[in-house]
Amino acid sequence: MPKLDTAVVGLDIGGTSTRATVLTLTGQRLGSGRAGGGNPTSHGAERAAVELLTALREALSDFDPARVVAGTIGLAGAGRLLADPAGRAAFDQAWQDAGLRCPYAVHGDALVAYASGTAAPDGTVLIAGTGAITAQVRDLRLDRIADGHGWLLGDAGSGFWLGREAVRRLLADLDAGRTPGTLATAVLTELLGSAEIASRPRATVDATIQAVTRRAPVELARLAPLVVDAATHGEPVATALITEAAAHLAESVGRIRAAGAVTPVVLGGGLLTADTPLAAAVRVEIARQWPDAPLRTAGDGAAAAAWLAARDLPEVTDPAALHARLFPAP
Amino acid sequence: MPKLDTAVVGLDIGGTSTRATVLTLTGQRLGSGRAGGGNPTSHGAERAAVELLTALREALSDFDPARVVAGTIGLAGAGRLLADPAGRAAFDQAWQDAGLRCPYAVHGDALVAYASGTAAPDGTVLIAGTGAITAQVRDLRLDRIADGHGWLLGDAGSGFWLGREAVRRLLADLDAGRTPGTLATAVLTELLGSAEIASRPRATVDATIQAVTRRAPVELARLAPLVVDAATHGEPVATALITEAAAHLAESVGRIRAAGAVTPVVLGGGLLTADTPLAAAVRVEIARQWPDAPLRTAGDGAAAAAWLAARDLPEVTDPAALHARLFPAP
Numbered sequence: 266m267p268k269l270d271t272a273v274v275g276l277d278i279g280g281t282s283t284r285a286t287v288l289t290l291t292g293q294r295l296g297s298g299r300a301g302g303g304n305p306t307s308h309g310a311e312r313a314a315v316e317l318l319t320a321l322r323e324a325l326s327d328f329d330p331a332r333v334v335a336g337t338i339g340l341a342g343a344g345r346l347l348a349d350p351a352g353r354a355a356f357d358q359a360w361q362d363a364g365l366r367c368p369y370a371v372h373g374d375a376l377v378a379y380a381s382g383t384a385a386p387d388g389t390v391l392i393a394g395t396g397a398i399t400a401q402v403r404d405l406r407l408d409r410i411a412d413g414h415g416w417l418l419g420d421a422g423s424g425f426w427l428g429r430e431a432v433r434r435l436l437a438d439l440d441a442g443r444t445p446g447t448l449a450t451a452v453l454t455e456l457l458g459s460a461e462i463a464s465r466p467r468a469t470v471d472a473t474i475q476a477v478t479r480r481a482p483v484e485l486a487r488l489a490p491l492v493v494d495a496a497t498h499g500e501p502v503a504t505a506l507i508t509e510a511a512a513h514l515a516e517s518v519g520r521i522r523a524a525g526a527v528t529p530v531v532l533g534g535g536l537l538t539a540d541t542p543l544a545a546a547v548r549v550e551i552a553r554q555w556p557d558a559p560l561r562t563a564g565d566g567a568a569a570a571a572w573l574a575a576r577d578l579p580e581v582t583d584p585a586a587l588h589a590r591l592f593p594a595p
Numbered sequence: 596m597p598k599l600d601t602a603v604v605g606l607d608i609g610g611t612s613t614r615a616t617v618l619t620l621t622g623q624r625l626g627s628g629r630a631g632g633g634n635p636t637s638h639g640a641e642r643a644a645v646e647l648l649t650a651l652r653e654a655l656s657d658f659d660p661a662r663v664v665a666g667t668i669g670l671a672g673a674g675r676l677l678a679d680p681a682g683r684a685a686f687d688q689a690w691q692d693a694g695l696r697c698p699y700a701v702h703g704d705a706l707v708a709y710a711s712g713t714a715a716p717d718g719t720v721l722i723a724g725t726g727a728i729t730a731q732v733r734d735l736r737l738d739r740i741a742d743g744h745g746w747l748l749g750d751a752g753s754g755f756w757l758g759r760e761a762v763r764r765l766l767a768d769l770d771a772g773r774t775p776g777t778l779a780t781a782v783l784t785e786l787l788g789s790a791e792i793a794s795r796p797r798a799t800v801d802a803t804i805q806a807v808t809r810r811a812p813v814e815l816a817r818l819a820p821l822v823v824d825a826a827t828h829g830e831p832v833a834t835a836l837i838t839e840a841a842a843h844l845a846e847s848v849g850r851i852r853a854a855g856a857v858t859p860v861v862l863g864g865g866l867l868t869a870d871t872p873l874a875a876a877v878r879v880e881i882a883r884q885w886p887d888a889p890l891r892t893a894g895d896g897a898a899a900a901a902w903l904a905a906r907d908l909p910e911v912t913d914p915a916a917l918h919a920r921l922f923p924a925p
Contacts, residue, residue, distance in 0.1 A: 410797055411770040414804055417812055418762055432748055440741040441850040467740055474744055482747055520771040 271334045271580070274324065274365070275571025276317065277377055278303045278340035283316040285324035286567035287333065290580050292590040297567070298323030306342035310352025313340075314359040321363035330364030337370045337574040339377030339566055347371055372573065374566070375400045375533075376407050381569035382531030382561035384576075384588035389522045390563070391514060391551075393543070394534035395486040397423035399517045405573065411520040416483050422513030424536055427543075428488030430506050432456075432477060439466045439473070448495040448503045452488055489536065496542040504542070511546035515554060526555055533563030564592050601664045601910070604654065604695070605901025606647065607707055608633045608670035613646040615654035616897035617663065620910050622920040627897070628653030636672035640682025643670075644689040651693035660694030665904040667700045669707030669896055677701055702903065704896070705730045705863075706737050711899035712861030712891035714906075714918035719852045720893070721844060721881075723873070724864035725816040727753035729847045735903065741850040746813050752843030754866055757873075758818030760836050762786075762807060769796045769803070778825040778833045782818055819866065826872040834872070841876035845884060856885055863893030894922050 272295055277284045285298040300323070302308060303316035317338070325333075338356070346352045360369060379390035379402045391399045397420045398413030416425045435449040439462065445453060450460045453469075456476040463469045477485065495503035518530070530551050537544045548560055563569075568591050576584035602625055607614045615628040630653070632638060633646035647668070655663075668686070676682045690699060709720035709732045721729045727750045728743030746755045765779040769792065775783060780790045783799075786806040793799045807815065825833035848860070860881050867874045878890055898921050906914035 409770075409772075410800075412766075414763075414766050414800070415808070418759065418766060418804060418807060429748065433744075436742075436744050436748060437850060440739075440847070442739075470740075470744070474748060477748060478745070517770070520767060 271332055272328060273571045273574040273578070274321070274333050274336040274369075275567045275569065275574060276320065276336070276338045276340075277374070277566030277570055278305075278313060278317065278338060279374065279566075280304045280341070283313075283320045284565075284567040285317075285320035286565070286571050287324050287328055288568065288571045288575065288591070290575055290578065290587075292587050294568075295328045296324040296326060298325075304341050305346050305349075305352055310346060310349060310355045313352075314355035317356065318359040318362055321359070321365070325363060325365075331366055333365055334367050335369075335574040335578060336360070336365060336367055337372060337377075337570040339372050339374050339570045339573075341374045343371045343373040370574065372570070373400075373407050375410075376402060376405070377566045377569050377573070378533035378563040379531045380405065380573050380588075381564040381566055381592065382533070383529040383559070384572075384585040385529050388528040388530065389518060389526070389558075390531045390533055391518055391537065391547070392532075392534040392563075393423050393510075393514055393536040393547075395424045395483060396420040397426070397514060397517065397534075399514075399521060401521045405576075409521040412517040416485075421517065422510035422543075424486035424489035425483055426513070427492045427506055427510055427536075428485035430509070431488050431492050431503075432473065432485065434502050434506070436470055436473060439470045442466060446502055447498070447500045448492060451491045451495060455488060455491060493536070493541045493543060507542045507546050510543055511550045514547050515550040518551065519554065522555070524554075525557075527557045529559040529561050530555065531561045531563055538563050562595075568592070601662055602658060603901045603904040603908070604651070604663050604666040604699075605897045605899065605904060606650065606666070606668045606670075607704070607896030607900055608635075608643060608647065608668060609704065609896075610634045610671070613643075613650045614895075614897040615647075615650035616895070616901050617654045617658055618898065618901045618905065618921070620905055620908065620917075622917050624898075625658045626654040626656060628655075634671050635676050635679075635682055640676060640679060640685045643682075644685035647686065648689040648692055651689070651695070655693060655695075661696055663695055664697050665699075665908060666690070666695060666697055667702060667707075667900040667904040669702050669704050669900045669903075671704045673701045673703040700904065702900070703730075703737050705740075706732065706735070707896045707899050707903070708863035708893040709861050710735065710903050710918075711894040711896055711922065712863070713859040713889070714902075714915045715859050718858040718860065719848060719856070719888075720861045720863055721848055721867065721877070722862075722864040722893075723753050723840075723844055723866040723877075725754045725813060726750040727756070727844060727847065727864075729844075729851060731851045735906075739851040742847040746815075751847065752840035752873075754816035754819035755813055756843070757822045757836060757840055757866075758815035759812075760839070761818050761822050761833075762803065762815065764832050764836070766800055766803060769800045772796060776832055777828070777830045778822060781821045781825060785818060785821060823866070823871045823873060837872045837876050840873055841880045844877055845880040848881065849884065852885070854884075855887075857887045859889040859891050860885065861891045861893055868893050898922070 283300040283303040287296040298320040300316040300319035303313035305313040399411040401408040496507045613630040613633040617626040628650040630646040630649035633643035635643040729741040731738040
């Protein structure tokens with residue numbers, strides 16, 4: 266059984282965790298590993314390389330690393346890593362320290378998310394988590410990008426955006442002397458530890474602003490689950506915000522995806538892979554604008570990275586069949 | 596002529612300049628002074644007190660300060676100054692060093708802006724400059740406030756907001772591969788020194804984001820004049836932004852001003868006191884929602900502060916007439 270003798274390795278390096286998967290060329294999982302967050306942009310390439318090595322060693326504990334014939338690493342800020350010789354050297358060293366002798370490719374996390382949803386070479390991936398970004402994929406390479414501009418100038422419809430808008434609605438209620446609704450009450454409680462409004466409501470306004478500005482702006486994304494939860498229960502302000510967020514996300518898709526396109530659209534990121542009202546609203550919006558596009562949800566990123574490594578090997582004659590085995594239809 | 600023997604002094608302390616005016620109780624200007632920015636929140640109370648003294652000495656160079664019977668200081672962050680004993684002591688010392696023996700009152704800049712537009716005790720003031728804030732005035736005191744929540748969570752329709760939205764529209768053009776219009780071209784030139792778009796437009800996107808994030812976010816307000824200028828020439832994107840900004844500003848007024856109110860509305864701040872398309876759009880919006888409200892424009896803040904000091908004196912029997920002399924209808 267020669268094919269069981271060779272394997273590919275895939276890594277998905279994210280801000281909160283690093284995951285590694287070792288697969289045979291027929292899609293059998295030989296090992297997996299997990300380590301801490303290793304995004305080189307936020308953590309530094311050296312720290313990222315340490316997590317990379319930890320995840321690789323765990324994944325390869327039952328398999329001879331010399332038999333791995335190809336590897337792919339997916340991570341946010343892949344372009345920056347490739348442009349940084351010291352960072353690249355740290356990754357090379359971790360790769361060798363894990364006993365791997367094959368070359369490896371580095372791809373952006375958006376491409377890996379795309380590949381975890383479809384084997385089609387061309388399509389669109391829309392990711393909404395803390396931030397929001399859309400990419401066109403051509404021949405399984407990232408082509409054009411929309412948004413991903415960061416919280417100050419973009420990320421419309423993201424977790425940051427939902428959190429900020431929820432606070433803005435709360436402040437408008439306090440200004441106007443309106444009784445806060447369910448969402449505003451939840452936001453107030455999360456930020457101030459109590460939903461009580463001072464006899465002079467401007468004091469509560471000031472306390473709310475201070476509670477937000479004490480932290481980094483991007484931390485507003487921590488409030489997004491409150492919006493998602495309130496919308497799940499039909500709260501009107503939250504529902505309106507979800508609708509608006511979905512429109513923003515679909516608008517960013519429309520910047521780079523042709524009208525009438527029939528290639529797949531893959532939804533990724535924590536806000537769109539879970540069964541949230543935002544995911545549902547985005548599906549409706551995408552289906553309205555691109556009625557013939559297959560809609561997919563991103564899955565296991567490490568397995569997708571391993572698939573990207575495997576598909577170019579001459580032994581893998583039917584990459585789509587391998588993808589179907591790795592990501593069975595739900 | 597006993598009334599010429601007594602005077603009042605008014606000060607308008609702003610972020611970029613401090614202005615002082617000495618007036619007789621009949622509205623004759625006896626002196627004026629100017630010094631650097633002295634907002635105690637941004638510059639510290641001690642520095643503000645130095646500018647205060649400079650402006651006072653210049654204004655009082657031809658008049659015996661002992662004959663000043665009342666004074667008013669208008670400044671942003673008045674409440675914070677009053678709550679800070681050291682800051683208050685620095686202001687007291689400057690007041691004495693200028694030779695003044697009378698007491699003085701401290702009011703928020705929004706109240707002074709209001710009083711520079713009308714003598715009516717009750718009304719609304721809407722200010723849009725770098726930020727945006729609305730206040731209800733009751734018996735010539737600030738009552739309820741709307742917005743003024745700062746750039747991260749509010750200031751909708753302000754100079755910051757216009758600048759940020761202009762960059763967002765530019766980034767959307769670059770994402771979509773649209774040829775930038777007049778406003779987007781002006782923003783690109785301001786930020787990057789050239790309107791040339793890289794062969795890989797994402798490089799221009801990244802350079803634009805970096806040019807913005809190198810500075811403090813509030814510096815986005817520096818782009819507002821580009822929007823105002825483009826809208827003056829009928830540029831469609833700028834015109835749409837101005838319309839949206841006016842709607843935001845009117846919405847914040849609506850949070851605290853009763854439907855059908857007939858008290859005056861005073862427009863203040865650099866974006867609304869100049870003859871800008873935003874001022875025109877706000878006038879239309881306010882007139883639509885409050886058709887019977889007199890619309891006024893803020894004028895000389897130091898004179899308004901002096902008027903606030905004078906109006907409570909027993910010698911001033913007709914404060915409205917004094918106001919009319921100080922601020923003749925245009």
